[in-house]
Amino acid sequence: MGSFDYLLHGFGIALQPMNLLWALIGSALGTAIGVLPGIGPALTIALLLPVTVAIAPTAAFIMFAGVLYGAMYGGSTTSILINTPGESGSMMTALEGNKMARDGRGAAALATAAIGSFVAGTIATIALTFLAPYVAELAFIFRPADYFALILLAFCSVAVVMGSSRVRGFIALLLGIAMGTVGIDVMTGQPRLNFGVMGLLNGIELTVVLVSLFAVGEILFVASRYDPGQETPISVRGRWMTREDFRRSWKPWLRGTVLGFPMGVLPGGGSEIPTMLSYTLERKLCEKPEEFGTTGAIEGVAGPEAANNAAAAGVLVPLLTLGLPTSATAAILLAAFQNYGLQPGPNLFTSNADLVWGLIASLYIGNAMLLILNLPLVGMWVRLLSIPKPQLYAGILVFALIGIWGVSGSQIDLIVMVIVGVAGYVMRVYDFPIAPVLIGLILGPMAEYQLRTALLSRQGSPWVLVETPISIAFLVVAALTFVLPPLIRRLRARS
Amino acid sequence: MQQDSRPSRPWWLAAIVVALGAVCVLGAASLPAASRYAGIGPGTVPRLVGIALIVLGLILAVQIARGETFEPQGTENADAALPMNPLAFALALVAAVLPIFALQTLGLPLVAMVSFTLVARSFGSRRLLVDLVSGAILGALAWYLFDRLGLQLGGFMPFAGLG
Amino acid sequence: MFMRNILAATVAAVALVSAAQADVSVMIPADPGGGWDGTGRQAMAAMAAAGIYTEGVNFTNTGGAGGTIGLAAFQNAQTAKPDSLAVFGAITVGSIILNDSPLDLSDFTPIARLTAEYDVLAVDAGSDIETLAQFVEALKADPGANPVGGGSAGGVDQIALALLAQEAGVPVPDLNYIPQASGAETVTAIVNGTLKAGISGISEFQQFAEQGRIRILGVTAAERHPALPDVPTFAEEGFNVEIANWRGFLGSPDMPADNAAEWVARFDQLNDSAEWQQVLETQGWGQYYLSGPAFGDFVADETDRIGEILREAGLAD
Numbered sequence: 001m002g003s004f005d006y007l008l009h010g011f012g013i014a015l016q017p018m019n020l021l022w023a024l025i026g027s028a029l030g031t032a033i034g035v036l037p038g039i040g041p042a043l044t045i046a047l048l049l050p051v052t053v054a055i056a057p058t059a060a061f062i063m064f065a066g067v068l069y070g071a072m073y074g075g076s077t078t079s080i081l082i083n084t085p086g087e088s089g090s091m092m093t094a095l096e097g098n099k100m101a102r103d104g105r106g107a108a109a110l111a112t113a114a115i116g117s118f119v120a121g122t123i124a125t126i127a128l129t130f131l132a133p134y135v136a137e138l139a140f141i142f143r144p145a146d147y148f149a150l151i152l153l154a155f156c157s158v159a160v161v162m163g164s165s166r167v168r169g170f171i172a173l174l175l176g177i178a179m180g181t182v183g184i185d186v187m188t189g190q191p192r193l194n195f196g197v198m199g200l201l202n203g204i205e206l207t208v209v210l211v212s213l214f215a216v217g218e219i220l221f222v223a224s225r226y227d228p229g230q231e232t233p234i235s236v237r238g239r240w241m242t243r244e245d246f247r248r249s250w251k252p253w254l255r256g257t258v259l260g261f262p263m264g265v266l267p268g269g270g271s272e273i274p275t276m277l278s279y280t281l282e283r284k285l286c287e288k289p290e291e292f293g294t295t296g297a298i299e300g301v302a303g304p305e306a307a308n309n310a311a312a313a314g315v316l317v318p319l320l321t322l323g324l325p326t327s328a329t330a331a332i333l334l335a336a337f338q339n340y341g342l343q344p345g346p347n348l349f350t351s352n353a354d355l356v357w358g359l360i361a362s363l364y365i366g367n368a369m370l371l372i373l374n375l376p377l378v379g380m381w382v383r384l385l386s387i388p389k390p391q392l393y394a395g396i397l398v399f400a401l402i403g404i405w406g407v408s409g410s411q412i413d414l415i416v417m418v419i420v421g422v423a424g425y426v427m428r429v430y431d432f433p434i435a436p437v438l439i440g441l442i443l444g445p446m447a448e449y450q451l452r453t454a455l456l457s458r459q460g461s462p463w464v465l466v467e468t469p470i471s472i473a474f475l476v477v478a479a480l481t482f483v484l485p486p487l488i489r490r491l492r493a494r495s
Numbered sequence: 496m497q498q499d500s501r502p503s504r505p506w507w508l509a510a511i512v513v514a515l516g517a518v519c520v521l522g523a524a525s526l527p528a529a530s531r532y533a534g535i536g537p538g539t540v541p542r543l544v545g546i547a548l549i550v551l552g553l554i555l556a557v558q559i560a561r562g563e564t565f566e567p568q569g570t571e572n573a574d575a576a577l578p579m580n581p582l583a584f585a586l587a588l589v590a591a592v593l594p595i596f597a598l599q600t601l602g603l604p605l606v607a608m609v610s611f612t613l614v615a616r617s618f619g620s621r622r623l624l625v626d627l628v629s630g631a632i633l634g635a636l637a638w639y640l641f642d643r644l645g646l647q648l649g650g651f652m653p654f655a656g657l658g
Numbered sequence: 659m660f661m662r663n664i665l666a667a668t669v670a671a672v673a674l675v676s677a678a679q680a681d682v683s684v685m686i687p688a689d690p691g692g693g694w695d696g697t698g699r700q701a702m703a704a705m706a707a708a709g710i711y712t713e714g715v716n717f718t719n720t721g722g723a724g725g726t727i728g729l730a731a732f733q734n735a736q737t738a739k740p741d742s743l744a745v746f747g748a749i750t751v752g753s754i755i756l757n758d759s760p761l762d763l764s765d766f767t768p769i770a771r772l773t774a775e776y777d778v779l780a781v782d783a784g785s786d787i788e789t790l791a792q793f794v795e796a797l798k799a800d801p802g803a804n805p806v807g808g809g810s811a812g813g814v815d816q817i818a819l820a821l822l823a824q825e826a827g828v829p830v831p832d833l834n835y836i837p838q839a840s841g842a843e844t845v846t847a848i849v850n851g852t853l854k855a856g857i858s859g860i861s862e863f864q865q866f867a868e869q870g871r872i873r874i875l876g877v878t879a880a881e882r883h884p885a886l887p888d889v890p891t892f893a894e895e896g897f898n899v900e901i902a903n904w905r906g907f908l909g910s911p912d913m914p915a916d917n918a919a920e921w922v923a924r925f926d927q928l929n930d931s932a933e934w935q936q937v938l939e940t941q942g943w944g945q946y947y948l949s950g951p952a953f954g955d956f957v958a959d960e961t962d963r964i965g966e967i968l969r970e971a972g973l974a975d
Binding site: 037050165167168170171174175177178181185187188190192193195216218219220221222223224225226227228388389390391393394395397398399401402405406411414415417418421422425426428429430431444448451452455456459460461462 | 505508512515518519522523526530532533534535536537538540541544545547548551552554555558563565566567568570571572573574575577578579580581583584586587588590591592594595598599603606607610611612613614615616617618619620626629630633634637641
């Protein structure tokens with residue numbers, strides 16, 4: 001069977017009424033959380049994890065994929081109408097989109113964002129469909145040393161790219177890795193760094209850390225610096241996309257997709273960089289540069305929104321094919337797979353073809369659903385913004401409690417929640433990036449495991465780490481992530 | 496950053512990073528550093544991570560000495576330039592700490608009620624009764640739903656013998 | 659609006675509290691979704707379906723450390739309770755020793771052992787090792803150069819390998835055992851040359867052997883497995899090793915004798931029921947039944963045997 005047959009089979013699964021319902025629930029939920037402040041897709045999926053007890057894996061992942069894509073759609077709505085990006089990937093959309101809305105072209109901005117997201121999401125999903133099986137073949141080629149080098153590369157790029165300071169990026173990453181070493185050592189079964197606490201034998205759960213950092217840390221931070229000055233959303237009404245708008249939008253959509261997808265695939269790429277690049281590119285290429293920053297240029301919405309969605313789809317490639325999460329959301333999806341006793345990676349495509357292809361097919365369906373949810377029904381989502389903020393954040397804390405207590409029922413986890421939550425607060429105040437903590441927590445144990453397996457299989461010879469061309473290539477690129485950015489900066493300063 | 500706020504010197508940040516590194520190194524001390532075939536053992540990675548954290552903490556201290564500025568991250572609904580509101584922070588913190596001591600005895604619905612009200616209050620809500628009621632309903636509904644899903648959220652109101 | 663919500667919540671609360679008055683509580687010392695979770699829930703469901711025990715059942719999942727965390731909580735909270743059960747298995751025995759857990763399985767009331775899965779040992783399909791005896795020869799010659807993969811450290815797979823080595827006269831501490839995340843990962847590592855051999859449950863390896871990726875050399879059962887009629891047992895190949903990954907139920911410590919007898923009788927009935935046979939078949943679990951004091955003796959024997967082998971492997975002191 002080729003990709004196409006598998007995909008058809010996947011549609012057979014995704015189109016089952018129950019799975020369609022899960023896709024709808026996920027898409028609606030994703031759009032809602034994208035619109036609402038303070039709660040992103042990673043946190044939402046973390047809070048939904050307990051559901052995995054009750055529903056089948058395919059249904060759960062179809063729902064989670066809806067949340068992932070939906071958040072991207074919802075984020076643009078808030079950016080355009082009240083100039084506060086719901087997600088970091090929507091920051092660029094806010095720049096031009098809000099100006100367009102003020103200029104009476106809000107509907108056009110929302111439409112180009114939604115259609116652009118749809119186009120990019122669909123193209124990126126097609127790329128995922130046909131790329132993934134090839135990457136999956138790597139399973140029988142990749143050795144532990146190759147995985148180790150790949151994870152080192154992910155570490156370096158995440159710590160260097162995310163946040164404003166490399167030192168703080170690496171501190172965040174290492175804190176995550178350190179937390180990852182707590183608990184029973186998988187290689188020897190010995191307890192590590194639990195300091196005699198039984199409740200820590202099982203390690204510190206990613207969900208606990210994620211919920212603590214994103215929900216508790218955020219609540220503490222916003223509470224301490226709360227700015228109640230509420231902006232009322234600009235009316236959704238206004239001129240819809242004209243023929244001219246379409247003519248100006250389609251190229252940015254495609255360019256945004258081309259920028260976003262590969263950046264999403266790369267570790268540490270995330271959605272911030274491609275949207276920023278797309279914005280800069282469209283500004284340079286635009287026929288009417290005078291609209292940028294004044295009345296709002298439609299290219300500045302179309303490009304970044306497409307890039308944003310394409311990057312979200314790109315993130316799924318390394319996750320599904322190599323089991324390598326490159327963003328906080330991907331990390332939590334990995335945890336969800338592990339909840340089901342599934343290990344994403346090449347084997348998943350053979351051992352759980354129904355799940356993988358059902359999920360991929362549901363991405364197409366979810367995109368179509370989201371287009372409908374977000375074009376005609378956008379007014380409904382805007383109403384969510386009228387939930388008073390005090391009660392909204394209070395509700396988030398209650399859900400955080402349930403998310404942590406519901407899964408483990410462990411008092412230790414509640415203590416970890418407070419400690420990590422306060423750490424999340426401090427990290428926000430002193431501008432430490434948050435995502436590297438999660439990447440370190442989930443990839444740290446993997447890196448250690450692959451390193452020790454590699455060494456064991458060659459009886460401790462360190463040369464095993466540079467035995468294959470793959471590992472050498474990854475290690476070289478990892479080293480480059482250190483050297484290149486300062487070098488470029490210096491060259492630029494000189495010119 | 497405002498003009499009047501001269502670069503603060505948060506030495507304690509560096510100190511915490513160094514201390515966390517030291518905890519890793521100490522915790523790894525009791526673990527075997529090498530296993531028979533790998534050359535490295537269960538203690539190796541924690542030790543290396545600890546050492547790296549200590550080094551990074553020292554670098555951070557140097558940066559702080561050189562006057563590195565730390566600007567709070569921008570988030571929705573928060574104004575990074577505002578000074579910290581200690582009372583609001585404390586209320587929200589109490590809301591997060593309370594469950595540690597109360598969840599097992601009071602049960603989720605009651606704890607949700609109190610924590611909900613505390614957070615809402617820390618955001619300036621004055622509608623005490625509405626907050627109490629919304630928190631209790633949220634907690635009770637969540638308890639019910641999760642119970643139906645087969646998850647354990649503890650007793651409904653254990654101190655009253657319910658659940 | 660608010661009054662209506664309050665009313666609805668109150669009604670819901672009362673309904674639940676009355677519904678939650680379960681008669682038996684079952685501790686599942688693992689996270690939801692895994693094998694122990696399935697064993698516990700399916701066994702109680704089959705018991706209800708067969709009309710053996712139809713009252714409410716209250717499950718608690720407390721995962722971690724091979725069940726030792728959940729069992730410790732169970733011991734603290736449920737000692738001497740008449741109707742409190744816990745799921746556990748062969749892995750628990752090893753974990754108690756490995757983690758220096760203060761638990762002593764003989765403190766609990768033995769109820770029943772329900773299921774088991776036997777292990778198989780496999781090498782790459784293209785390997786020149788054709789029989790278990792040849793593999794043991796290679797292992798004897800250079801144990802370090804023959805890394806073997808399997809389940810978690812101190813688990814049944816590693817114990818099985820250690821028992822084999824002991825039988826063959828290979829020093830157990832010399833074995834190069836590398837724990838793997840799953841059976842599929844073990845197969846991948848065998849195929850890409852990281853591992854020389856792998857040891858895992860029959861169900862995990864069977865499909866890969868059928869795909870022609872690996873060659874199964876032996877099974878740790880007393881008799882050949884019906885699904886693998888061509889695979890000899892370890893004993894047939896001259897190594898007297900028999901070990902299974904079993905799962906069962908314990909009662910609370912100091913459970914009143916009448917209740918214990920009643921639960922043993924219920925599990926005896928369950929084991930004979932058509933409903934349970936159906937569960938075994940759909941789940942692919944092997945029947946491995948033993949109940950009451952005889953099961954207690956079995957657990958004690960396993961504790962001695964596994965403890966000894968872990969100490970010899972240098973994993974415990």
